[in-house]
Amino acid sequence: MKLNKSIPLLMFLLGFLIFGTNVEQIYGKTNNTPESFERVFTEVGYKTVDEALEDFEQHFKQELKLPLRIPPISFTHHFGRFSNLEGEINDAFEVKFISDQFPENHFKINVRPVKYRIGIGFSDNYVLKTFTLNNGSVAKYIEKPSLGFNFLVFERDNWEYLFSxxxxVSDKVTPEILVQIANSIDF
Structure with missing residues (x-):
């Protein structure tokens, strides 16, 4: 009976000796505390929204306006990321609002130049509603079941905005609320 309980420990030690793995690599830290929520995002390129926005604007040499409003649900963190890939076709700016307490509280803003638009290209089969924003542009509310997100897509100042x-939480963050957020860019 005692031998059965010690087998996992022996396997761990054997793996440690054979593969040279240290405890810090397995657990992230020697005190067994999980890696910080923020660190996970910074390791994949996220930084402050202001830093990412500045990188994006410098890259495209054009100002980008962001909405003044966000959805009426709680968020604990927000991050920005500028993806500067080869060429410009896949370059994009992203703001992510998330909650470490409520994983479903997840709102994202993606922006790219209109000439490289992707969101407007969603099949009209997925467009549930169309809205006219305060600046006269058309916004499409898109629901594609396989993606797990609903979207509001519109264009403004030569940028394509995609809200996800x-x-x-789509019962709390309705298409009309997303339109209000889009209209807050005008202020």
Missing amino acids: IDKK
């Missing part, structure tokens, strides 16, 4: 909201 987790389907699990």
Whole structure:
């Protein structure tokens, strides 16, 4: 009976000796505390929204306006990221609002130049509603079940904006609320 309980420990030690793995690599830190929520995002290129915005604007040499409003759900963190890939076709700016307490509270803003638009290209089969924003541009509310998010896509000042909201909170963050957020760019 005692031998059965010590087998996992022996396997761990054997793996440690054979592969040279240290405890810090397995657990992230020697005190067994999980890696910080923020660190995970910074390791994949996220930084402050202001830093990412500045990188994006310098790259494209054009100002980008962001909405003054966000969805009326709680968020604990927000991050920005500028993806500068080869060429400009896949370069984009992203703002992510998330909650470490409520994973479904997830709102994202993606922006790219209109000439490289992707969101407007969604099949009209997925467009549930169309809205006219305060600046006269058309916004499409898109629901594609396989993606787990609903989207509001519109163009403004030569940028394509794509707002994404987790389907699990779409009863709290309605298409009309996303339109209000889009209209807050005008102020």
